[in-house]
Amino acid sequence: MGSPSVKTNLPTNGLGESMIREIYVFKEGQTLFKDVIVPNEDLDTDAVMMLVSSSAKKLQEWKIDSMEIERFRYVYMNSHNTQFIVTMDRQASLQKVTEAMMNMVSKFMTAFENTLETDEWKSTDFSPFKVGFRSLVGRIPVKVCLAGHGGTGKTTLLELATLPSQGPPQDYVPTFFGDKALLKADFDPYIFSMFDLGGQDRFVQEWGKIIRAGSMVIIVTDSTKENMEWTKRVAYPVLKAELPYARAVAIANKQDIKGALSPNEVSRRLGVPAYGMQANRRDFRDRWLKLLKGVAFETLDYRLVSDIEVE
Numbered sequence: 001m002g003s004p005s006v007k008t009n010l011p012t013n014g015l016g017e018s019m020i021r022e023i024y025v026f027k028e029g030q031t032l033f034k035d036v037i038v039p040n041e042d043l044d045t046d047a048v049m050m051l052v053s054s055s056a057k058k059l060q061e062w063k064i065d066s067m068e069i070e071r072f073r074y075v076y077m078n079s080h081n082t083q084f085i086v087t088m089d090r091q092a093s094l095q096k097v098t099e100a101m102m103n104m105v106s107k108f109m110t111a112f113e114n115t116l117e118t119d120e121w122k123s124t125d126f127s128p129f130k131v132g133f134r135s136l137v138g139r140i141p142v143k144v145c146l147a148g149h150g151g152t153g154k155t156t157l158l159e160l161a162t163l164p165s166q167g168p169p170q171d172y173v174p175t176f177f178g179d180k181a182l183l184k185a186d187f188d189p190y191i192f193s194m195f196d197l198g199g200q201d202r203f204v205q206e207w208g209k210i211i212r213a214g215s216m217v218i219i220v221t222d223s224t225k226e227n228m229e230w231t232k233r234v235a236y237p238v239l240k241a242e243l244p245y246a247r248a249v250a251i252a253n254k255q256d257i258k259g260a261l262s263p264n265e266v267s268r269r270l271g272v273p274a275y276g277m278q279a280n281r282r283d284f285r286d287r288w289l290k291l292l293k294g295v296a297f298e299t300l301d302y303r304l305v306s307d308i309e310v311e
């Protein structure tokens, strides 16, 4: 520790990240277009859309508003008596999505304005809009936070994912404050902005500023009892205060070390689904990327940060 080669890449604030989950476009009660990237299993989507679109109808042309329901935020707009509704993670940056909404509706109008002004819209196929919608979604990174104590393997995981040809680092170089890197892999249409937090105790007080707008939290542990205690005592209060609506999983890292707690045991102690890992081995990259994808698309077991319960 305190070596001259510490990493000192200060991340920028988290205003640029957001996860857009789906879009619906309605006119006169009909669905003109929809694209669901990550289905919302928690709520009755038809009922929610009915509610949101009735509010959208009352909006002035080109005004944007939003409403929050549980862990989701519905951003909506009204143009040419057509209602546009985008679902995003509640936590994520509203500013970025507002911008994206403007672009989206402009794009839609460029293609379909004339159609919407006559009865033609009733027989028009709007599905080609999917390409434009998805490319806008892909321009806003989804924020993923790697949280855990110093030396548990966060930077190793970051580099395992983002620097595949180099191979994960074998030396421990503590991260100062935090670091970040973009990750593009088999996550289409999403790209991830990976925030690697400095885990030494003196940096944990900075986490609050760094993790804002995070959609996903990866809780990194070295699968020891002491580390479980630290995670619950020090990391959980910050995560619960700052990112209650984010999705969380735990990494039971360092499974190769003798005496490592099993992923099941880590999961039981932390109150979060835990997945075994050996981050310092490049052949674990595939598993790590699949895990990230599974959390993003909600095909893998996760827990909302606010729902984490510990004894």
Ligand SMILES: Nc1nc2c(ncn2[C@@H]2O[C@H](COP(=O)(O)OP(=O)(O)OP(=O)(O)O)[C@@H](O)[C@H]2O)c(=O)[nH]1
Binding pocket: 148, 149, 150, 151, 152, 153, 154, 155, 156, 157, 169, 170, 171, 172, 173, 174, 175, 176, 197, 198, 199, 200, 253, 254, 255, 256, 257, 277, 278, 279, 280, 281
């Ligand atoms: N044996 C073993 N070592 C690992 C494993 N994963 C990471 N390491 C090593 O553990 C050390 C962890 O280093 P980092 O990844 O930099 O730790 P960190 O969590 O980023 O630490 P801070 O930046 O201080 O928060 C490095 O020496 C890694 O090579 C693993 O699965 N098994």
Ligand SMILES: [Mg+2]
Binding pocket: 154, 155, 156, 173, 174, 175, 196, 197, 198, 199
């Ligand atoms: Mg680090």
